[in-house]
Amino acid sequence: MKNIDFKHILFPILSAVLLVLASPGVFSGYLSFFALVPLMIITRKSDNRELVTSIIIFCLVYYLISLNWITIAVSHFGNAPLFIGYAVLIFFIVYLAVYWAVFLYFFRSGYGLVLLSLLFVILEIVRGRLFTGFPWLNFGSFAYNIPFFKLNASLIGEQGLSFLLILSNLLIFQFIHSKKVKYLGAFIALVLISFGSGYILKSTSVPAEDKISFRIIQPSYKQENKWIPTKKEEITDNVLGMLKKNMDTESDIIVLPESVFPAFTANEKDLYSKLQKFSKQKPIIFGSIRLNRNGNQEIKLFNSVYYINDNNTKIYDKIHLVPFGEYFPFKTIFKPINYYFFGDAEDFTSGDSISIFMYKKTKMSPLLCYEGAFTNLVNRVKRNDADILILLTNDSWFGKSFGRYQHLAIDVIRSIEYGIPVVRAAQSGISGCITPGGNVKAKTQIDEKTAVSCSVPSEDSPTLFAKLGYSWLLIFIIFYAFRWITNYSRK
DSSP states (O other): OOOOOTHHHHHHHHHHHHHHHHSTTTSOGGGGGTTTHHHHHHHHTOOHHHHHHHHHHHHHHHHHHHTTHHHIIIIIISOOOHHHHHHHHHHHHHHHHHHHHHHHHHHHTTOOHHHHHHHHHHHHHHHTTGGGOOOOSOGGGGGTTSTTGGGGHHHHHHHHHHHHHHHHHHHHHHHHHHOOHHHHHHHHHHHHHHHHHHHHHHHHOOOOSOEEEEEEEEOOOOGGGTTOGGGHHHHHHHHHHHHHHHTTSSOSEEEOOTTOSSSOGGGOHHHHHHHHHHHTTSOEEEEEEEEEEOTTOOEEEEEEEEEEETTEEEEEEOSSOOBTTTBOSSTTTTHHHHHHHHTTOOOBOOOOSOOOEEETTEEEEEEEGGGGGOHHHHHHHHHTTOSEEEEEEOGGGGTTSTHHHHHHHHHHHHHHHHTOOEEEEESSSOOEEEOTTSOEESOOOTTOOEEEEEEEESSOOOOHHHHHTTHHHHHHHHHHHHHHHHHHHHO
16 A cells, blocks of 8 residues: 655645634734645645545644634533534534535646636535535635735625635645746736735725714623523623613713623513613613513524613514524434433524614614624625624633634624624623724723723725625636536537
8 A cells, every 4th residue: 555645744734734823813814825835735646545634634733723612612611521522523624624625626636726716615605505504714704804905805705805815825836836937927916906906995995974882891701600590690780780880981872792691681670671771871782592482382582682772672583593502403313412412402593584773873783693604694784774783792602712713804804895884792702893994993802801982984885795796706607607518519
């Protein structure tokens, strides 16, 4: 049997490390322009066995570091044994490795650079939708803190940034592989055009004058204590105390994070009456689990956002629930596993519509947790003419891992894509306001008990992507399909 060359171990590790360093919150997104080159070099001339080895090594190193928050969520906060947490993580790695295997298989086959870049983008889109979707660590999100370059998301979206980044990797590889200067020239042109267009977009943007000021409260109590009955009063008093303290600040609206109270808030008369009393001073937006009983006493649970403005209440129910966190899919097949994790607990019920919260003439629309990762949901918010996106989350589940920054990066890109300011309230960080230019203002630290103020435009900034979406991708697909049909008919 042929021995595996040491390079088939070293090069995938090198790419994985570079990609980790390029990931949000680690070192620098600039590394994503060439992070995959070592992996491409070693896989171009690999046989099937070597290709599989390289993919396994690359995915293990990359995802064991980047998705380590899965073990924290499952084993630390979910109280499952540590080996269960790593079993879930390994399952994710195997699943995600399939997408890399498809891409690298076609890459090894020598397809054109543009076609390969399109394939990479299509695989990201499929991953973001299949099996409820996992639109996480998309290449485009790595650009969230790259000045000018990230602004291209307002033209071509997150997947457009992924296209540019993977194409840059392919051009550098091709230059090294063929020694042809034209590929280096194409890479330089790609960089100059993408950064140049971002510079133009920034210089031509007109800042909005009318602004709304938000006071974001980040209570930062321990997630482990949240549902301990003896801790309920302490946590509730802590949040109410912070709310009372910040009611007199110079802000228009107070915002608290997802499920901020360890209770069915609307069913707690004393708690709810206090919130209504506070809302007479200024509007309050907060997240809470909502318990609903119909006439047959059937119980339904919702993960909801409340907007109370002088006794007037508006509610949003989360649409895209987290599988295995808020509901258990395939319960018939995995009934024993379901019972292990959930016991007799009820699944959450998903909402069915986007809500609009009105403040004077400004329309605000809320989303919960990782709903902002799904561009189609933000698109629905945009189609409802919302001027501001209110994003409530509980990123405590990530612990102190890079997961918090990965989540933040997605929200930054969504803000740029649709030209919509984002007010982000997280239970223990990272909170703040995101401008349509992708800048995070009043950003809090992880586990910091604090409250911050920030202002955002009271109107959104229309973008080309908001109007046309991924039309550019459809045009590419039609062009290559027509070309393939033409070539096939000539044979």
